Amino acid sequence: MSEDTMYFFWDLGQYLLNGLTQGSIYALIALGYTMVYGIIKLINFAHGEFYMIGGFIGYYCIMGGMPLYMAFPVAMLGSGVIAVIVEKIVYRPIRSAGRIPALITALGTSLFFQYTGQLIIGADSKAFPTAIEQKMWFFGEIMISNIQVIILVTTFILMIFLWWLVNRTRIGKAMKATSYNHDAAELMGIDTNKIISFTFFVGASMAGAAGVLVGMYYSTVEPMMGLIPGLKAFIAAVLGGIGIIPGAVIGGLTLGVAENLVVGFWESTYRDGIAFLILILILLVKPAGILGKNRKEKV
């Protein structure tokens, strides 16, 4: 093999690795989107803000001297609790009004958190404290940092946990029942309101975890940081088939890898464009997403 092709493959490996890291963050956020959508058919535009809140809770905890393994669960818990409060105050009363008012309310909530964050914390981005020393390892020409390893491992653990929660526990069964048929689940004695709150909690704590991981990876946090990743995660969720939990993971990873390949081999200005392009291509070929099933419409 000539030297050029060798370098091509080393580069490819590096971009794939970076893409997987980025993609697993998208996947973590997309999981919350997809779970909430699956259960109440709401596109929760405020979901990116739970990720931002998680990032900031992590920031303040570590600034306050907490070690990372403590700050991480606190951030997850914090954004989960805030999501439950938002669900109780805002989304529950609007649920019966139909989908479009709910969507607008979600947008309003998203704006509320962004601008409140800017006022209270300040619009400038904050340098995330280095909780752990960064180390680099080399495999041939591929560079991998310990933070990337932490991100990949944490994502993996959280996904296994989520899979266990949904498929192997009573509350997971209740979640599935509620998403399948709200009224029938209620008739079977499931407290659907509680289940919906719980879904918001789990989804937002995943996003909160992603917020801390991103804070460590890029070493900054800012009040508007939820906007673009939130949108991308939504795309990832639609890509995999919205409402389907494994779909969110596949969608997130695909998006992350595709973006990094575009940035690596082409131009970084097209980075955001490629996400949308992939989305549209997949929607046109398979309108229900990669794992989605096409449903026949009935009158």
Next chain:
Amino acid sequence: MLELLLHLTILSGINIILAVSLNLINGICGQFSLGHAGFWAVGAYSAAAFTVYAQLPVPPEVNLIIGCFIGFIAASVAGLIIGVPCLRLRGDYLAIATLGFGEIIRIIIMNTDSIGGPRGFSGIPKISNIFWVYLFVAITIIIIANIMRGTHGRAIISIREDEIAADSMGIYTFKYKTMAFVIGAGFAGTAGSLYAHYTQFLHPNGFTFMMSVIILLMVILGGLGSITGSIVGAIILTLLPEVLRLMGETISEWRMVIYSVLLITLMLLRPGGIFGKHEFNPLKYFKKKGEVA
């Protein structure tokens, strides 16, 4: 102060065109589109490029009218290109696909150097004023109100009410959906042309996804499907941030927070928007009793 008032009146006019045209797609036809800022951008940039590069030896007013037509045609061609593949999708999927196209348009503009790219497009002459803006507002409202009342409008409304039922009644739903989409996009292009010749400067970051959302908010605030609702919604959402800005320092700082809280409260209290699906027709009061308005 008077200048600010004039500025806000013109901006309200442009927003009215945007809201009424989006209402044709979202409210009247029931196709959830989140990419309206993209069509607005296509209209604005194509009209501005025409004025700057063609330099026709005609009076500026004629130039503006040609610019508005070019904006209309460019945006409706974009609407056709986007609408034909996307309108097979439904509901949330359509929303996210149009959102994607809106962003792609913005990214293409960002990467095209001849129209400024990331620096923004400057040097556009200032031609449009309050007269031209409100002339086009009137044209837009009259055309869309008449479409809504005519045969095509009935077909378009039936798609909103129940697409499958409309299909089985023999309405070629795809044609009417595309028609509503293309006309709506075209008027957004006209608004873009007026906007470009008013602000004299265009930047791709002025046409983001948030802008599409704000136009959508105008429509929903007024009531989906109501043209008068869209007009009122556009005026309220243009004035509200500015009014809050004038109300002292603390409120001015918190104005976007207040804005979002008001929005949530309004949705909680009146989920159908201010007007719901109803129209307010001032002409009705000038007619004699018994005559049908």
